[in-house]
Amino acid sequence: MHSAGLDHTLLALADPTRRAIIARLEAGEARVTDIAEPFSISLNSVSKHIKLLERADLVRRRKVGREHFLSFNAAPLDEAARWIEEKRAFWTSRLDALEQALLEDDAKRKRKRK
Amino acid sequence: MSDHGQRIDKMSIRFERLLPGPIERVWAYLTEPEKRAEWFAGGVTEMKTGGRAEFIFNHSALTTPDDKPPKKFEAFNKEMRFEGEVLEVDPPRLLVWGGDDGDDYIETRFELESRGDKVLLTLTETKLSSPSRVIGNAAGWHAHLELLSAKLAGETPAPFWATHARLGEEYEARWGAA
Numbered sequence: 001m002h003s004a005g006l007d008h009t010l011l012a013l014a015d016p017t018r019r020a021i022i023a024r025l026e027a028g029e030a031r032v033t034d035i036a037e038p039f040s041i042s043l044n045s046v047s048k049h050i051k052l053l054e055r056a057d058l059v060r061r062r063k064v065g066r067e068h069f070l071s072f073n074a075a076p077l078d079e080a081a082r083w084i085e086e087k088r089a090f091w092t093s094r095l096d097a098l099e100q101a102l103l104e105d106d107a108k109r110k111r112k113r114k
Numbered sequence: 115m116s117d118h119g120q121r122i123d124k125m126s127i128r129f130e131r132l133l134p135g136p137i138e139r140v141w142a143y144l145t146e147p148e149k150r151a152e153w154f155a156g157g158v159t160e161m162k163t164g165g166r167a168e169f170i171f172n173h174s175a176l177t178t179p180d181d182k183p184p185k186k187f188e189a190f191n192k193e194m195r196f197e198g199e200v201l202e203v204d205p206p207r208l209l210v211w212g213g214d215d216g217d218d219y220i221e222t223r224f225e226l227e228s229r230g231d232k233v234l235l236t237l238t239e240t241k242l243s244s245p246s247r248v249i250g251n252a253a254g255w256h257a258h259l260e261l262l263s264a265k266l267a268g269e270t271p272a273p274f275w276a277t278h279a280r281l282g283e284e285y286e287a288r289w290g291a292a
Binding site: 015016017020021023024027033034036037038039040041042043044045046048049 | 154155169171173183186187189190192193194195196197198199211212213219220222239243244246247250251254255258
């Protein structure tokens with residue numbers, strides 16, 4: 001199974017700077033310039049991160065005249081969470097089965113020793 | 115020479131600082147990751163036109179633990195990485211960074227010139243995209259240059275965020291909308 005959406009979500013999240021930008025947007029809408037404000041660098045440098053977040057649909061852009069407002073969209077996290085939960089459930093059941101097998105094996109050995 | 119930046123046109127600012135030399139030492143503070151991290155941002159600068167300019171900010175490391183950022187910058191008071199482009203480089207006299215964002219094609223130009231045992235640093239930032247960027251970057255660069263001047267002079271700088279906030283108000287008073 002392959003999902004470009006999941007690739008984009010995980011890639012966008014795999015970076016502390018982009019996670020910090022998400023944390024900033026959780027507090028409310030912001031312009032690219034608001035995000036760049038504490039850093040005296042070109043907006044282009046900030047926009048590279050924003051574009052990856054937009055590709056993953058974690059950030060949405062609203063234009064009002066010349067101003068671009070960015071907001072956080074949590075929906076793509078559902079797919080990522082579902083994938084993680086499926087894998088977690090699968091491996092938890094496998095590990096439960098392994099534990100069960102080991103316990104049974106242990107019990108068998110104990111019976112033999114008696 | 116005023117410590118405050120000058121507005122050389124509507125969307126451009128300029129700072130001048132007379133710093134302790136020699137010029138190679140000041141150049142190292144502009145280009146070597148560990149030295150630049152002491153006053154602005156770390157990161158590797160590729161010394162060629164079109165080269166990568168990496169910026170690794172860590173504002174919390176620029177100041178004391180009790181000097182807190184304003185609430186709107188709280189999420190960014192740790193390591194933040196960005197990438198720009200080297201537009202011009204001529205060691206140890208000229209370094210220009212930039213980047214195109216459609217609306218905003220900022221250029222940050224550092225020029226160094228020996229003046230006896232001192233070095234004149236001229237920092238010019240052009241093509242800022244909005245009046246709020248002009249004020250924000252002026253306060254930002256001024257606060258960073260305070261750190262650079264203190265480092266080069268072997269002095270203890272004033273707390274970064276407190277300085278940044280004070281300068282933001284000063285530039286707003288000078289250039290803000292009437």
